[in-house]
Amino acid sequence: MTLSINTTRLQQDIETLSAIGRREDHGLYRMAFTEGDMEGRAWFKQQLEEAGLEVYEDGAANIHGRLNWDDETPAVVTGSHLDTVPAAGHLDGALGVLVGLECLRCIKEQNLPLRHPLEVISFTDEEGRFGGMAGSQAIAGQLTPESIHQAVDLDGVTLSEAMQQNGYDAMHALHARYRPEAIHAFVELHIEQGPIxxxxxxxxxxxxxxxxxxxxxxxxxxxxNHAGTTPMHMRNDAFQGLAEFSSEIQRILEENGSARSVATIGRVDIKPGAPNVVPGRVEFSLEARDTDAHTLEDLQHAFRKALSAIARRRNLMFEFKILSEIDPVKCDLGLVNDLEEVAKQLKHEPLIMASGAAHDTQMMARIARAAMVFVPSKGGRSHSSAEWTELVDIERGANVMLNALYKIAGEQQV
Structure with missing residues (x-):
């Protein structure tokens, strides 16, 4: 038996939600607990109710839609997030929530037998107004009273203040935790956010x-020092140190990384920043990503070694501060195989690939078997009003999700 989503209905949902929080620059502004976010939340809860699903909102303000829920049998869970970055596109996060809703609607409408309850979750603040992935962190038991108190946005508004203004108590997020035995599997659909x-x-x-x-x-x-009177061989030019290091990144990735390694210098601040002054200090960000923890450790050592050598050679001082570290996640091999098998049954040749971006799945994998389905991003665009995925690709990805969810949760094999 092959199941199919209602493509017209899903398209209507996408179009309706994409109008919520849209501004004159055509971008979406549904940052967590802003007016646009709250309007999007209310609309989603209404869709869940109209679909005849049980609606539940936990202490972290995650919105749950449930089918055949009995509070005992482990659930098969899907979902993503409705919040956005400023000036966002209409699919990042939202598509996974809407596809999850559509999958549950289809299974309910056909009255298909289930061994496991199904649940779709819209997670809170995945995009990081207050640090990122607060909703899935809460469900995975990764929040603490300290982390909640310290969560603050770029304007100095705290998570506690923002939630209180909308009728929530942030400390209740500590009660949103799921027991690992409560989840049979977690699968998230998302746009790729890259060009592959x-x-x-x-x-x-x-x-x-x-x-x-x-x-x-x-x-x-x-x-x-003075740019006109200081000879080149007498300079301690901080920027030249950065320039040399930047040219070393590709070599370090090739020698110490893997095919999935990437590294980026995304921000540079040159001081004092005058055209006629030799730079005395340069501050910059360095971010590196890989899917293997040991490779990340090797890259850290290699980058430190290169920076130290450049600093010694150019008579500079070298300092660094760790801003964040996130462990890579391996998806569940059984779920990966299920998703691959379903895609092939539907005549799609899936690409087994890594995600370079963080997702709620990264948190959910701490307490459950987890995997993801990607659909293409046109031109690799995301976090932009230019974000786009063809409807035919959305439909194919959604049908993979629908059939996979029923294969995992249903009484019969698809």
């Missing part, structure tokens, strides 16, 4: 690993 599927002309990717990362704030400190 689009360039290969493929509609479906199956994620077998999610990259971890380390992010540093690095300082190279030399001597500011």
């Amino acid at each position: 599927l689009d360039q290969m002309g493929l509609s479906v990717g199956v994620v077998d690993a999610i990259a971890g990362l380390f992010k540093w704030e690095v300082s190279l400190i030399g001597t500011a």
